[in-house]
Amino acid sequence: MRDERLFPLFEPLDSLSGVGPKLKPALERLAGGEHVWDLLLHLPERWVDRRVRPSIEETEFGEVATVKGEVHAYHPPYNEKSPHRVQLYDGTGFLTLAFFRADGRWLQGQFPIGKERVVSGRIEDYRGERQMTHPDYIVDPAREALPPAVEPIYGLTAGLTNKRVHGFVEQALQRVPDDLPEWADTGLVEAKRWPAFKEALQWLHTPETYDEEKFALARERLAYDEALARESAFALARMARKRRSAPSVPRAEERIAELLRALPFAPTGAQSRAFDQISEDMSGTSPMRRMLQGDVGAGKTLVGAMAAVQAAAGGFQSAFMAPTEVLARQQYETLNKLLSPLGYSVAALSGRDKGTVRESTLMGLADGSIQIIAGTHALFQEAVRFRNLGLVIVDEQHRFGVADRMKLAGKAKSPHMLVMSATPIPRTLAQAVNGDLDVSILDEKPAGRKPVETRALPDTRMDEVVDAVGRAISRGERVFWVCPKVDVDDDDSTAVGRHAMLSKQLNVPVGLVHGRLKAAEKDSALENFRTGATRVLVATTVIEVGVDVPEATIMVIERAEGFGLAQLHQLRGRVGRGDKPSYCLLLYRPPLGDMARERIETLRRTDDGFEIAEADFKLRGPGDILGLRQAGATDYRVIDLSEDAALLAIAAKDAEALVTSDPDLESVRGRALRLVREMMVPRLLS
Structure with missing residues (x-):
């Protein structure tokens, strides 16, 4: 139940005087929500000294x-x-x-x-x-x-003026209760010289004097309130999870040793450390919720396979879920190659499976004869029943919604869950992005993996690049060619146009994949390239993550200056997976701007995904860095990740300590914390 003191803040926007049926939709768009409180969180972008x-x-x-x-x-x-x-x-x-x-x-x-x-x-x-x-x-x-001595300036949308928005905000401010208790640590508030919560809103929306330091302190105060609200929600979720019981899956030292002996290589130290953490979680009696984060080619699938072996040894089934048909099949082939020779039963399930093949797989899952399954969204369909699902592994987790992951987890009573991501993020943001997940990081590459040689070339040398691609094809190699757009009349660097040009000049089968194709068409194009039916694949960034073609030795990226640093790194990771020298050719249209030049130089200098993520963050700020927006990690109202990472860390410690000492939030400060959580993170409370 919402605290009645907050009722006025959660009234609809048309409860404000002057907001009628015409203005309401525009104001909701601007505020990013339908309540009076949402408008108060639409903070000024700047202030004018009048x-x-x-x-x-x-x-x-x-x-x-x-x-x-x-x-x-x-x-x-x-x-x-x-x-x-x-x-x-x-x-x-x-x-x-x-x-x-x-x-x-x-x-x-x-x-x-x-x-x-x-x-x-x-x-x-x-x-x-x-x-x-x-x-x-x-x-x-x-x-x-x-x-006015100071005029707040707001971001606007069609149909609204700054003066009108400010008038509505002034009305909204009258609804903020005067008697809200302090939920932040009072020592921290004093040390940071922060105003009280309502005072912070007033400093920003209705300042009496122009004072940049006061504006900064008020914004920082509200950012901390949001951080504390989020981190306390995560801390409570972790505590609730620990109270739930899950099947204990005992360590299986002998079975794991058997798997490692069968490998042609030794696992890295990072893989061993990550698996130790996962193994310990699985042997506990509360459900594991762990993120396995590793750079391109760091060996996440092997760690997942080791976890599946531990589950199978304990009598439990494992389900690997991938976002696309191609990635699910690819995962199945890897797991089958690793585990079938050791006697484990591995199968695949996707929308492509029909008739007797599908029925046989469903029966094997229901009777437990299939121990490990790799599949797509098809895994959480109603007809899929598991005999004893104990481990769910979600690959490329940012491509799934929380609801998707929970549907699969709902196939059993509190199964352990491991989510895997090949998207490194700055370590300073790990806590903010991963919420209530524990994190294991693979920060080493397997021995013997050759670095990809990265070269930057102006697109005036296009003919030389096409000739190099032709020579690679004649050696039996394959080539990715990435374009920034699908098809634009006034731009020749498009996937459709480049596909036609290369088909004509190279005289070999050339594939084409982009976001406008149906899922089945995309899967078919990727599968043809993987099997060698096509030797060149022209694509947009839909091939950014996960596609594994060891024969691919060249990655051409057109208009590279327009891509983000982390995105270029992910694309580069599609090559260099075999035993032949591999190249990433960054084609740019001169002249290069300073930021684009710095991005390209960084990429040429290092292949460390975490270092690249840090550089990308410094260059671009939080924005849509590494797809975090899709992951729901940047849905902040006040927090600015480029400025507030330290605040998030402080809030995480404070929330953990408070929730540990007062798990039911019944203390004076605990009850105050409930209020800020209702205001700042209502979506995390459901």
Whole structure:
């Protein structure tokens, strides 16, 4: 039940005076929600200092300024395209006000010669003199109030003005209770010099003075409140999970040793450490929720296979879920190759399976004769029944919603769950992104894996690149060719256009895959390339993750300057998986901008995904870094990941300590914490 003190904040936006049926949808779009509280979380992007300046002479070109002066002259336009001009003078200098397509009689009424006026707007340089075009404010100081000393400026949407939004926000502020208790640690609040919660909102939305330090402290305070709310929700989820019982899957040292002896290589130290953590979780009596995060080619599937062996040795089934048909088949082939020779029963299930094959697989899952299954969304269909599902492994987890993962977990009573991602993220963000998951990191590459040689070339050398691709094909190798767009008339670097060109010039079967194709068509194109039916695959970034073709030795990326650093790294990871030298050719359209040059240089310098993730974060900020938006990791209202990583870490420790000492949140501070969680993270409470 929501605390009744918060009822006014969770009323609909049309409960505000002046918000009718026409404005309500626009205001909901702007606020990112339907409640009054959502509007208060739409914070100003900046603030304009509207205080009256001491003199016109002290103003500078390019700044927004408010000045007072006497109307010195009025000059009508000398042709249709020229403006009306009004000159103000204050004893120190002149300011010309320019008005295009204005009513001359109205202007003369607004600016009588010899009368004092206050105007506010941007000071421009017009032939070396100060000019203000269409002032934001025109005030007669003898009759009207001056402009606000500080004006918050909001991001807007069609149909809304800044003045109107600010008026609605002022109404909304009246609904914030005055008696909200302090939920943050009081020592931290004092040390950081933060205002109280309501005061922080007032500093941002209705500041009395222009004070950048106060704006920063108020925003930081609200960011911490959001961090604390999220981290306490995660801490409570972890505690609730520990209270649930799950089947204990004992360690299986001999079976794991048998698997490792059969490998042609030794696992890396990182793989061994990660599996030890997973094995310990599985042998416990509460359900494992662990993220296995590793760079491209770090060997996540082997770790997953080791976990499946432990499950099978304990009499439990394992389900590997992949986001696409091709990745599910690929995973099945890898697991089958690793585990079938050791006597484990491995099968695959996807939408492609029909008739007796499907029925046989469903029977094997139901009677337990199939121990390990690799599949797509088909795994959580109603008809799929497991005899004793003990382990769920979700590959490329950011491609699935939480609901998808839970559907598969619902096939058994509290199975252990391992989610795997080939998307490294900056270590500073791991806590923020992974929420209530424990994290294991694979930060070593298997021995013997050859680095991919990365070269940057202007697209004026396209003919040389096509010739190199032809030579690789004649050696029996395969080539990825990535384009930024599917098909745009005025751009030749498109997948459809490049597919036609390469088909003609290379005279070999060339595949094409992009996001507009149906799922079955995409799967068919990827499968043809994997089996060698096509030797070149022209694609958009749909091949970014997971496709494993050891024969592919060249990755060409057109218009590389337009891709994010982490995305380029993921694409590069599609080659270098076999025993032949591999190359990534970054084709760019000159001239290169500074940021694009830095991205490409970083990629040439290192193949460490975590280092690249850190560099990408510094270059681009949080944005949609590494697909985190799809993962639901950047749905913050106030938190800025590029600034607030340290706050998240502090909040995580604070929330863990509070929830541990007060798991039912019945203390004074615990009850206060419930309030901020209701406001800041209502979606995490469901």
